[in-house]
Amino acid sequence: MLFEKIQVKSNDDNKVFKLKDRYRKEWYTINQKLYFAGNTLDQHILLLDKFMPGYVLDYNFTKNGFLIDYKILPGIPLELCNYQAIKEDVINICIEHLKTTWPYAHYDWSKSNILVDHDSVHLIDWDNIQDYSKDFTLESMINRLIKKIGAEVD
Numbered sequence: 001m002l003f004e005k006i007q008v009k010s011n012d013d014n015k016v017f018k019l020k021d022r023y024r025k026e027w028y029t030i031n032q033k034l035y036f037a038g039n040t041l042d043q044h045i046l047l048l049d050k051f052m053p054g055y056v057l058d059y060n061f062t063k064n065g066f067l068i069d070y071k072i073l074p075g076i077p078l079e080l081c082n083y084q085a086i087k088e089d090v091i092n093i094c095i096e097h098l099k100t101t102w103p104y105a106h107y108d109w110s111k112s113n114i115l116v117d118h119d120s121v122h123l124i125d126w127d128n129i130q131d132y133s134k135d136f137t138l139e140s141m142i143n144r145l146i147k148k149i150g151a152e153v154d
Helices: 041-051 084-101 138-149
Strands: 006-010 014-018 023-027 056-062 065-070 114-117 120-123
Touching (some): 041 056, 084 114, 084 120, 084 138
16 A cells, blocks of 8 residues: 555554545454444445535445545544533534434544534544434433533533
8 A cells, every 4th residue: 555554543343544645444344234333334424425525535345344534634632622611612513513413413422533623623433323313312412422521511
């Protein structure tokens, strides 16, 4: 490969690499439905294209798994932002975003999956996007978001 791979995150099932112009996440299994809330890779890509147009640059199947290339989004992880006011603003932005995607939701609102770039917020790691209306109400999703980020909201 012409790009330099810099491993960012790894576990037994997948690895994330930062390439020259994108992030690449590689899964080492043929069972796609384990990772995309029961969806196939193709179904997952359709959801991402709907809610995050332009975020997926490429995807493909490999001999023993599959991969997705993602656009590099600007910002720093929320976990590196120490000010409570920033966290409250981020929660409010995420709630507004959730209202536009409901009943679909990002759901994995860890502080490392929320990038803050001045007045913009970007969500990354969309592996868990799905229709949560069967199990959750919008209110319970908002409460989960607030608890996960750890801020008070008016």
